Amino acid sequence: MLNSPEEEILAKACEAIYKFALKGEENKATLLELGAVEPLTKLLIHEDKIVKRNATMIFGILTSNNDVKKLLRELDVMDSVIAQLAPEEEVVTHEFASLCLANMSAEYTGKVQICEHGGLEPLIRLLNSPDPDVQKNSIESLYNLVQDFQCRIALQELNAIPSMLALLKSDYPVIQLLTLKTLGVITNDKESLTMLRDNQGLDQLIKILESKELNDLHTEALSVIANCLEDADTRVLIQQTGGLQKLLSFAESSTIPDIQKNAAKAITKAAYDSENRKFFHEQEVEKCLVTLLGSESDGTKIAASQAISVMCESSGSKRLFNNHGIPQLIQLLKSDNEEVREAAALALANLTTCNPASAKNFKKYVKKWNQKMSLKINSGTKLLPLKELCLQELNHRRAVLLINSKSSDISRFSTGFGSPTEEKSEPTSGRNTVLSKSATKEKGPRKGRGRREEEKAKEEEEVLAVPKLTGEGTLDKEWYPPSDPDFCIYVYEVTKSILPITNIKEQIEVLAKYVAEKMGGKIAKEKMISFGWELHISELKFQLKSNVVPIGQIKKGIFYHRALLFKALADRIGLSCSLVRGEYGRAWNEVKLVNVSPKAATGGFSLPDVYIVDLMFHPGALMKLGTKEADLYRFL
Template identity: 25%
Template sequence: MRNRTELLKLNAPKYLLHLLDHPEINIRRFTLKALAQLCELPEGPEHVLKDPQNMMKVALQIVKVEDVFVLEFASLLLSELTLQPRGCTQLYAANILGSLFSRMKNSLDPDVQKNCLQTLSNLLNDPVCATAVTKNPQFSWPSLTALAQSKFLAIQRAALKTIVTLICRYDKNLQKSFRSTTGLFELCEIIESYEFRDVHPQVLDLLRHYVKEEENASFFYETGCVQRLLMYLHMALPQMKPCCLAVLTQMSMNKKGRDALFETEVDLEFCEQLLSSDVALLADAALGVSNMTKLLPSAIRMSNTNIIQALCAILEDDAAVWFNVRINALRALVKLCRIIPKAAFSLVDPKTFAALRSINQNYNDSPIQAQRLSVQVYRNLLNYYMSAKGMLNEDFMLELLGILQRPDITLKMMTCTVFTTMMDRDVAKDLFTSCHGESVISKSLRIDHVGLRTSLCEVIIASVTTEGAEKYLQLGTIHYMVENKRIRYVVNTWEPALKAIFRQNPSAKLAYIGRLDIDDFTTDGFYCLKRLSQRFPTLHEVTTTPALCKNPVIICTFNRPDWMRSEDEHSNESINRRSVKETIPSLRFLNLPDDVDLRDHLLKLKMWLGDSKSYHYKELEEGNFEVTYRDRCDEVSTSLKHKAHLIAEYVTGQMNGLGQRDCSMPCVELHLADLMVELNSPIINIGRIKCGGSLERAILYKILADRLAVPCSLHRATSAHAWCEVAVPDVDADDKDGEENYPAGLLRANYVVDLLMRPGRLLPLGGREARLICGPKTAPPYTTSTISELKTTEVEPITILNPERSAKLLYSPPRIGQKA
């Protein structure tokens, strides 16, 4: 090699190329041999390929000369030159492909055949020349397959390498022409012959590439080669079995291949190999099982075996490598548990399920791909009731919450999908809250990732309960979601998640949004702060934080507290009240005063209104003070407007003041202060308030309207100013045809309830008198998230003699240059 390098430095190819036309045959022999040896150096081909005429001279030696040594060294030189792209181009331009194929087929010298095969392989590696080679009339598969059975090992390997190169082009015409020959049978004969055992790995690798095409896989089955390959698998040497099984596994990756494997029961062969002691076969066997599950009959047949136990045994085996043995076993579990209920039931057995859960319990020793696949198995197990039932326990919930706190974003999103699917069951929601799932969700929401936030919001939508919404309020999650207004334009589930929380906690919605819509119902435990701070507190914080005790809190409690219920109640009443208690939020743990007056208000109104048919609903629970039956509304009638008017008159009569019936702001404040002193608590039942301003009246109207089936919305503009809007069918005064029914889904707020000026009136929304009650449209809502930016003006105490005039003065529009 040192001599060659020195000769190349002396530009020896320049002088040798002049001797290619020498008449003496021996000189040409040694010239071609020397050039071939010099071209073995990396820089050697460049000296020859500088001039295309040099390639023509070498090519003519192949075409015209019949000397064995000249042909050997000329073909060797061509095999070295065509390793360069420029050499392939120049050889194609020389137009000697026919002679090259002829020498490859007919030459008696094995070296010439080998070199021609190598040259052909080099041409096939070039994208431009490959098409020309396959379209040449002299090209034929039989000549290549015949060389694959040569008695010379080097020629066999070169021929098989060339066939693999052709097969891997995935040219449909080329594949079709190969199917029309007997090449496939000849390849099978090679692997069945012990004489050719040295090239068995190459032949099996060729077959693995061949069956990637669906048509080839189908032809492979039709010609009976699948059965021959199975026989070879059973009789092959141990080192050949992985290569053989790889061919069958490759067939399972396309539809026609799976059909062929099912007909020949190769899927059961995959299951048997999983139980074998040969570790080298486990990866392909597990992948084959995973692919065969895409064919439902095959999946059912495999599930009748002990495949689940075998796969879990692989997961438990610490000696098995993760890539790709245990990873492929996990892939098989993912596919089986997705479509086969029996497999899912078998996996949730404590012994097998422990093997799966160990991946996440020992996650420091498991790759992240294994953790993701195990979570996907969890998701598939939730598709069936029996398997999902085995997962609904506290330990498993804690495991999922632990997975959600790991750093991998994809793993977090997959875990969120498991949570979302699991929350279809009420037991899962209770477990999620008891395991402090809201805290984990709240922390994860701070991660700036759109996909993760979208998944987390989906979990919130699916899992939020009344107690969970209270925890989100306590953790500051609601405040964070309301304040980050820009995120809702990026995360499409941000706003729906916030609405889901507000639906379970209307108190927080009124505080952060400044209104309760028609579809928002005041549940038992609804409360409202007279004055809001920058952050809306929970009711528990109000009772335990001394700084908040100065602020009156108006609360709605219909159901009697637990501590007031006697133990000797009848069993039926206990059952009814127990069902009511289960619907009450976590406020039931607080010793709140009983609001007998509020229940009396509702009962009086029911007797006053009688059995009204203004709202047609289904399954109304008479003993329950909740408003869930509003969701089942079908139709409304024209008498609903009269009902809204009567409720307004009743609310005004109950809150029209004490003594001289003075309801000015100072009197309302004094009345609330007296109640706080009397109750020794800032929490005041709405039923005990007898002197109320616009806020207190609007709250009471909304509470009663929800339970009397009047569609009502509550709005709050300043600290003490609020009003209600109702959605009732408009009634023409001249219409005397009686009641008419309308679809409830068409209801929209169309009237403002007058609770101050001339109580009981329903003013058309947008009218002049309605604007006096609602205030200017530009007035911002009174919310806790913007309280630091707005400064409310205090109204000086005044003496009011006219009650109607006093109602007008309760709301003082802002002067020019003054904020609301």
């Protein structure tokens, strides 16, 4: 009947098919099998309005089926569907055409087709429709579309923000929620943030937070406000309107994990500004964040840890976290969730950096915790204490990499958790015996040959005096971890040559080249297979008669060896960076740099960008996170 030349028959056939499709997914699949889709597409451009409307209604229902969507993409009917959004069409036609686009936009290819065929403009126009179903379908379509960066750019050009903000006053929660979700995505872009602020969007967001009746919207509203806090001008406006105080109130009083999480995220973004940190400190936000560390939600724990990391820029906050935050953060290091452990470790690193009091407090807690507990990791196996790892017989597993910048002063031994300030302090003897080789080279000409030989002999005696693991697997009365004189020399050299560099970007580049040089130099991608690092590590394990290998002894290292060494040395000179673990032996370092822009030059605020440090192929090169070259470095 869909091929009938009579309009009345076509209209009734479409009406019957629509009712049949409404009954469930099985019926939609049946219509597809019977070949109904292709003749229906021709009716979307039929001259009779009723026939066209009924055909559009069918596609609004059918496109929830993935196979139907796939066929429609192949038939390229997007122009015909978008044409049904024209102002002269009936509201019912608008409803089902927009529903069709909402279903189609859920997949990437559908997004591309909608944008390429000019679907954004009519969808934005229909946000002002008097019909709530049309509004709901249109904003849902836009929410799906703005997941794509190009669509977000087009949305800004079409000035969609005012129409979206109007939907926040809708009587229908689903429309308000979809609108907030869409705003949460597009306000990641600076231009959209400015448009939101210029159209009094902040006032509406604050009013939503103030309304207890709208508590189902608070989570998403907080998410949008968190994005707004990325912008300096918007931050000032939020503080002036009392928004920061409301963030604290939500973080402290809410029992809903998502609200707690988003409030903590908003605090994190606001705390990048020193004035906001001062305000939060005066309001004792530290107590609130420590409380959130005890949440049952992993997302809240991560967000609270990240907020603590940023608040640690304030010395006053560090003092408070020193007494109350360290034990809780250490507990999070035992979490089964890798992201929780990572966030807690970063918070502890920022808390103890250049803060001897916190570092000492941390060591007190962590020493007790290594002694008494074993961590559980994803595989369900236990991470053994260092002493037991050193005593194990040789095996074929990946070597355990050890960071140890002490050889004879075991009281200040650190396995990577210590404060850079404490690591660089000198022993009571007046000099660091491990570094004396390099120091002697510097001072020798002024002191004379006899003095150099005397110091060298003394140094060798002290190094040899350090207790070693015996071949029989027994220990002296007091056990000491394997020393790493090469790593100690690395620390000395980078402290002397890289720490004085005032430009952070240059520091990163020079350190990256230094690390690559110590680990075998630049490697061409096509020569990775023949680099021979695996044999080198195996030989080290055999020579040491241990599965534990000090990082300084590795002279042929790949991604994760170099990334660990870079992180260890960066920590020693106070250079901020993250160590990120990927899959299949990949690991990398992330750094944050603020680009100099015209606005920054005139005193404006510029957010830092995240870069991956190349330690393998072009040592010292910085690849912006999210770019193709950065992804190629991180993933196989």
